[in-house]
Amino acid sequence: MHISQTSLAKVILIFFPLGFLALAVLSISIGAKEIPFGDIYQSIFHFDANQPDHQIIIHNRLPRALGACLIGAFLAVSGALMQGMTRNYLASPSIMGVSDGSVFLVTACMVLLPNAGAFVLVLFSLAGSAFGVFLVFGLGSILPNGLTPVRLAIIGTIIGTFLSSLAAALSIYFKTNQDISFWYNARLHQLDPAMIKLAVPFGTAGLVLALILAKPITLLSLGDETAAGLGENTTRIKLLTIVAVALLTGISVALAGKITFVGLLIPHMTRYLVGNDYRWVIPCTAALGGLFLILSDTASRFLNSPFETPISIVTSFIGIPFFIYLIKRNGGKANA
Amino acid sequence: MLKQERKRFALSLSAGILAILVGAYFSLTNGTYPMTAADLWDTLFRGHSNPELGLILFEFRLPRLIVGALVGLGLAIAGTVIQAISKNGLADPGILGINSGAGLGVVIFMYAFMGNRTLDGYFSAISMPLFGLTGGIVAALLIFGLAWERGRLDSQRLLLFGIAVGTGLGSGSIYLSLRMKSGDFDMAAVWVAGSIWNANWYFMIAMVPWFLLLLPIILFKAKLLDVFQLTEESIKSLGVRTEKQKLVLLFASVSLVAICVAAAGAIGFVGLIAPHIAKQLVGQKHMYVLPISGMIGMLLVILADLLARVVVAPAEIPAGIVVSIIGVPYFIYLLFRARA
Numbered sequence: 001m002h003i004s005q006t007s008l009a010k011v012i013l014i015f016f017p018l019g020f021l022a023l024a025v026l027s028i029s030i031g032a033k034e035i036p037f038g039d040i041y042q043s044i045f046h047f048d049a050n051q052p053d054h055q056i057i058i059h060n061r062l063p064r065a066l067g068a069c070l071i072g073a074f075l076a077v078s079g080a081l082m083q084g085m086t087r088n089y090l091a092s093p094s095i096m097g098v099s100d101g102s103v104f105l106v107t108a109c110m111v112l113l114p115n116a117g118a119f120v121l122v123l124f125s126l127a128g129s130a131f132g133v134f135l136v137f138g139l140g141s142i143l144p145n146g147l148t149p150v151r152l153a154i155i156g157t158i159i160g161t162f163l164s165s166l167a168a169a170l171s172i173y174f175k176t177n178q179d180i181s182f183w184y185n186a187r188l189h190q191l192d193p194a195m196i197k198l199a200v201p202f203g204t205a206g207l208v209l210a211l212i213l214a215k216p217i218t219l220l221s222l223g224d225e226t227a228a229g230l231g232e233n234t235t236r237i238k239l240l241t242i243v244a245v246a247l248l249t250g251i252s253v254a255l256a257g258k259i260t261f262v263g264l265l266i267p268h269m270t271r272y273l274v275g276n277d278y279r280w281v282i283p284c285t286a287a288l289g290g291l292f293l294i295l296s297d298t299a300s301r302f303l304n305s306p307f308e309t310p311i312s313i314v315t316s317f318i319g320i321p322f323f324i325y326l327i328k329r330n331g332g333k334a335n336a
Numbered sequence: 337m338l339k340q341e342r343k344r345f346a347l348s349l350s351a352g353i354l355a356i357l358v359g360a361y362f363s364l365t366n367g368t369y370p371m372t373a374a375d376l377w378d379t380l381f382r383g384h385s386n387p388e389l390g391l392i393l394f395e396f397r398l399p400r401l402i403v404g405a406l407v408g409l410g411l412a413i414a415g416t417v418i419q420a421i422s423k424n425g426l427a428d429p430g431i432l433g434i435n436s437g438a439g440l441g442v443v444i445f446m447y448a449f450m451g452n453r454t455l456d457g458y459f460s461a462i463s464m465p466l467f468g469l470t471g472g473i474v475a476a477l478l479i480f481g482l483a484w485e486r487g488r489l490d491s492q493r494l495l496l497f498g499i500a501v502g503t504g505l506g507s508g509s510i511y512l513s514l515r516m517k518s519g520d521f522d523m524a525a526v527w528v529a530g531s532i533w534n535a536n537w538y539f540m541i542a543m544v545p546w547f548l549l550l551l552p553i554i555l556f557k558a559k560l561l562d563v564f565q566l567t568e569e570s571i572k573s574l575g576v577r578t579e580k581q582k583l584v585l586l587f588a589s590v591s592l593v594a595i596c597v598a599a600a601g602a603i604g605f606v607g608l609i610a611p612h613i614a615k616q617l618v619g620q621k622h623m624y625v626l627p628i629s630g631m632i633g634m635l636l637v638i639l640a641d642l643l644a645r646v647v648v649a650p651a652e653i654p655a656g657i658v659v660s661i662i663g664v665p666y667f668i669y670l671l672f673r674a675r676a
Contacts, residue, residue: 154426155671316503320507
């Protein structure tokens with residue numbers, strides 16, 4: 001029996017809560033200290049501050065699972081937006097200098113405003129990501145063939161190197177490198193629940209914007225002329241898309257540093273499953289991205305146990321073979 | 337026409353050598369312990385000045401200067417060859433992922449052997465380049481193998497695979513270095529950022545034989561690089577066995593890169609920029625471009641290292657960072673010019 005792509009999308013969305021629950025329970029119970037499933041239920045509904053297991057669950061494992069799910073969803077959606085907008089199958093937040101832009105501005109903020117709190121730093125991180133995205137896409141749109149896979153990848157790599165070099169020079173000169181690496185290494189395993197609360201409004205705004213843009217992006221992914229011919233204002237859509245990308249990636253970088261390949265891999269997988277209609281692609285990619293990152297985060301505890309391995313290493317090990325497969329199949333073609 | 341080209345070559349070469357000498361002078365005399373010209377002269381050629389100056393000059397500044405110059409030379413020449421072969425002015429050992437391969441080789445070496453050894457001593461100076469070399473060649477084989485399609489190299493795929501493989505090998509390095517002891521980790525981190533502050537004579541002794549072996553191979557084949565710029569059909573009609581010659585040249589330049597990376601970590605952009613500047617100075621003939629490009633590479637690294645030490649003294653910025661801060665704006669300028 002052949003299942004249509006739309007019904008597959010519905011299946012993904014319906015089963016997402018179930019999948020999330022299962023993976024979250026798995027992720028909460030596995031780790032340096034094994035926690036029985038029963039305790040998870042207990043700690044959420046009958047929290048007992050005297051039980052160490054309950055403390056671990058509420059203050060460490062649960063925020064971590066939630067954070068991983070949110071970040072996975074944000075990154076996957078921004079990857080889908082970028083790929084749809086540029087029609088470039090390699091576009092993704094991690095190869096576009098976005099996170100380096102954030103590092104640069106956060107460094108600048110720590111140098112200029114040494115007493116800035118977490119909220120200000122998050123704002124700077126968002127602004128930095130926006131700066132990175134604008135720089136890369138700006139150059140890509142001005143230059144001839146700048147948005148083709150090869151050019152955009154090179155521009156992204158170069159701008160990324162430049163911004164991170166500037167940041168490194170600044171932080172060495174002003175001796176803030178330890179603070180910086182602390183800020184960026186406050187990774188998933190020590191995710192602060194307060195930071196997650198801070199992230200939710202920005203992330204929601206980005207997701208809502210993405211859903212609103214879903215239809216025009218579907219048209220854009222057919223080509224600028226087609227979209228314009230159907231009465232869409234392509235420039236405005238592109239600008240709004242960049243805003244959404246900056247919001248979603250910026251907040252992810254602020255929460256957990258640079259996490260690679262989620263934004264590249266998941267949208268491709270999603271389109272393979274549910275087709276090219278972004279009204280389905282965007283919610284499904286968010287669901288799959290969230291699940292994928294919870295799973296990767298759980299795996300990251302085993303690679304070098306009892307120590308934690310940065311989650312980016314897990315996602316790279318999964319993502320790079322896929323990246324290579326994509327290039328092998330599509331080469332330098334503009335749209336694939 | 338021919339005569340004019342030769343004249344420009346001679347002019348550029350002498351201007352370059354002069355600039356390198358000036359750079360070397362400033363690099364030797366400036367630092368936390370400044371010297372005068374007279375001090376320098378006495379210590380270098382008469383050997384009867386005070387022992388402190390001798391120590392600073394011979395143990396720190398001179399090896400650093402020479403290793404920096406060699407690294408610049410090697411990276412620039414390798415960059416020129418790689419750009420000519422891939423017919424892509426954006427190709428660079430760094431973008432092609434060869435750096436990351438060599439880097440992973442060196443990190444594996446540090447991980448396996450460094451428990452209680454330090455960086456000086458013949459053992460590590462000789463074997464680090466070998467590990468870097470192996471890593472670089474494996475990465476190159478991987479990238480070129482993937483980009484090999486129906487008997488020829490697709491230069492667009494080459495760049496994309498380079499980025500992919502480079503990222504992968506880079507995360508391999510991070511993974512391994514996180515498993516190291518913290519002392520080893522610091523060393524690896526500094527080294528990966530591309531610094532030549534810990535250069536010493538052992539490094540130089542380990543590098544020179546490779547340069548003596550590889551540079552002549554490349555220079556002898558300079559004319560072939562011109563031939564590669566023609567279309568595939570015309571090359572065949574000239575009777576050149578393209579793919580075999582390409583492999584020899586690639587192998588030589590990948591080895592050069594790997595040795596430089598083993599000595600100085602990932603100093604990016606030298607191999608990208610130097611060939612472009614050289615071509616503006618002396619035109620397209622690789623017989624002229626190669627030496628000039630090598631010279632510009634030397635100059636770039638010497639100046640970057642000088643800036644890295646002097647501007648933020650007494651702190652130091654890794655030279656690789658300075659090169660990319662200077663290099664990127666120039667690169668973007670190149671991209672814009674390509675449109676015109």
